[in-house]
Amino acid sequence: MIQAPVAPEAPARGVAVHARALTHSYGRGRHGVAVLRGVDLDIDAGSHVALQGPSGAGKSTLLILLGGLEAPRSGQLSVGEHDLLGVHGRALAAYRRAVVGFVFQHFGLVEVLSARENVMLAMSLSGVPMAARRQRADQALESVGLSHRATHRPSHLSGGERQRVAIARAIVNEPPLLLADEPTGNLDDEAAVRILDLLDVLREERGCTLVVVTHSALVAARADRRLQLRDGVVAP
Ligand SMILES: Nc1ncnc2c1ncn2[C@@H]1O[C@H](COP(=O)(O)OP(=O)(O)O)[C@@H](O)[C@H]1O
Ligand SMILES: [Mg+2]
Structure with a gap:
């Protein structure tokens, strides 16, 4: 059963993740x-x-499976109430829309669109009316401190600012699960710290579950828990 997206007024609640013998x-x-x-x-x-x-x-x-970008081959995987084994196609897309926000190392922004339009794009399949999309995009940009950059294109923004636009896009649908794949891998230390501070604030405000893939000890130190993936299994 795929739930409807959480309404913008209601703070998202985090979801638990459980995997067993996942391949x-x-x-x-x-x-x-x-x-x-x-x-x-x-x-x-x-x-x-x-x-x-x-x-x-x-x-x-592993992040791709948690994010419903691909279906796992075998084992068990549940995110909140969603059991993801054997879920494909439109059902998997509905899961992504309802549950997941994704942040990537290389930002993944559309160069010909403004910051606001990039964030609005995340709502294109969500059934939110156009006027409300714009308003929610601006709220998301405000929550990442980028209201003054709403009309700028990514090429006119710094790396840290681009990543903040990408985070605004990831949170605009109030996802209960926020996934970030090396989100500071392309940033200098100062910009990286600001991104981490921002992710922490957003998680506290929204109560979402946050999973961050990182090579950096600095980034990993911010987490409640650190997990090591080696040879295709999570080290005990
Ligand atoms: N789309 C793909 N097609 C084929 N092999 C892939 C694909 N994506 C990743 N791999 C392979 O899977 C392994 C794990 O990749 P990945 O999950 O990206 O590792 P990590 O993020 O830990 O560096 C690597 O050997 C990689 O080459
Ligand atoms: Mg990787």
Whole structure:
């Protein structure tokens, strides 16, 4: 059962995440590459977890499964009330819209659109009327401290500002689960600290669950818990 998106007035509540013997591979048969080989994972609702591990360990893949960008191959995966095994296509898209906000290392903004339009784009499938979209985009930009940059295109913004636009886009639909894949990987230390402060504030205000993939000890130190992914499993 996919829930309707949370109304903007109601603060989002975080969701718990549980995975058991979760596997994922790319390709099939002889050419298949097993990436996740039996992940067991429990994340409390509203907590902030850092996911670490060597390059190629499967961190991004795990985030992709939590975010409903792909369906896992086998095992169990639940996010809040949503059981994600065997969920595909439109049902998976509905899950993403209702539950997930995603922040990427390379920001993923559309260059020909303004900051406001980039944020509004996240609501294009949400059934929010146009006037309300604009208002909610401006609220989201305000909550990341970028009201004065609403009409700027990404190329006219600093790296830290671009990432704040991307965060505004990720939170505008009030997702109970916020996923960030190396969100400060392209930023200098000062900008990185501001992004981390912002993520902490947003999580507290909104009560969302926050999972951050990172190589940085500085970033990981901010989390309530640190998990290590190695050889396709979460190290005990
Ligand atoms: N779309 C894909 N198709 C095929 N192989 C992939 C794909 N995405 C990732 N991989 C492979 O899966 C492994 C884990 O990748 P990834 O989850 O990105 O690791 P990490 O984020 O920990 O660096 C790597 O060996 C990578 O090459
Ligand atoms: Mg990665």
